[in-house]
Amino acid sequence: MEKLLSLVVPVYNEEECILEFISQVRTELVNSSVSYELVFADDGSNDNTVCLIRDEIENDSRIRLVELSYNHGKQAALTAAVTYAKGDYLLYMDPDLQDPPEEIARFISKIEEGYDLVFGVRESVEASFVASAFSKAFWFILDVFTGLKLPRPLAVMRIFNREFANRFLSYKESNRFIEGIFMHIGMRQATLKIKHRPRFAGVSKYNFARKLRLAKDAILDYSELPLKLATRVGIILVITSLLAVLTLTILRLFFIDFQLGWPSLICTLWFGFGINLLFLGVIGSYVGKIYSESKHRPLFSTQRLTNIKQS
CATH class of the missing domain: 3.90.550.10 (Spore Coat Polysaccharide Biosynthesis Protein SpsA; Chain A)
Structure with missing residues (x-):
């Protein structure tokens, strides 16, 4: 045929x-x-x-x-x-x-x-x-x-x-x-x-x-790689921030007498908020895809x- x-x-x-x-x-x-x-x-x-x-x-x-x-x-x-x-x-x-x-x-x-x-x-x-x-x-x-x-x-x-x-x-x-x-x-x-x-x-x-x-x-x-990267970066940031706090505390108590000011605090918050928004955006993209699929449109x-x- x-x-x-x-x-x-x-x-x-x-x-x-x-x-x-x-x-x-x-x-x-x-x-x-x-x-x-x-x-x-x-x-x-x-x-x-x-x-x-x-x-x-x-x-x-x-x-x-x-x-x-x-x-x-x-x-x-x-x-x-x-x-x-x-x-x-x-x-x-x-x-x-x-x-x-x-x-x-x-x-x-x-x-x-x-x-x-x-x-x-x-x-x-x-x-x-x-x-x-x-x-x-x-x-x-x-x-x-x-x-x-x-x-x-x-x-x-x-x-x-x-x-x-x-x-x-x-x-x-x-x-x-x-x-x-x-x-x-x-x-x-x-x-x-x-x-x-x-x-x-x-x-x-x-x-x-x-x-x-x-x-x-x-x-x-x-790919789930963006979500995995977000998790890994979050873990790294938590660990490094804890190490930074520990380092500053030790320096302040035992070695150097310095004033911890607002600029460093604001920069830290700014960075933290930026990372949060970035990863919320990644998660939001996946949620948006799920929402789009859930409608079952032609x-x-x-x-x-x-x-x-x-x-």
Whole structure:
């Protein structure tokens, strides 16, 4: 029985790339024996992305579109695309063409060796010095705090089978760090080295601030290290403060006659209050995540489905 390939593609303000992306995918798959569908999930674009995809659907029944009601974030958009995809294999891609469509055939061949998930790993990265530095800082933070052993340099492009997709959809948390979920699912995983190209057009939606937020979410979702560090620092501060009080008392009684003044007291209180607020903030972040999860809200809200039949 012929297998169906679903390309799941989250999009947000990609009018400059989307038509070229569709064209290149068609070129790669038109002469292959693979049946495929293109499932786009629009994350609240405010440009012509949706209109361009709808125009393509008029001429190609293999293209499908999920329109989210507002900007949920890339993680929710990917989840929406996976939810409505029908394929036996699902290939996750970005429309910016940094991960080239000509690698699709190699991904299919690799997963047919018996794997459940195949990560794309870039042979080299075409990026500016600043972008490269930001990326290295992002992955360093993740490595230190989460302990997730993600392949590097990780590409967006990856393929997984239907069983893996179903397990992915069983993860209902609203704070979704996709790579963390993929690693937590486990199963049979492999990597595939692929080419990397500069972005076809436009600018990346993932600037350093967004990457920092993603790193923070990943840390809160997959690590208790901040809480452990807060506890350890608290213990160290208590011990050092007691030693400081003991030292000052001994000096005052036996060695040096000096006046203990307000400045030292104020500085000590200031430092103590600052540490308390910092750790309350860490605890508050975890409590906020727990509160968010406890509401059990849907992972995404759809505004419109185009060329998709709901089962």
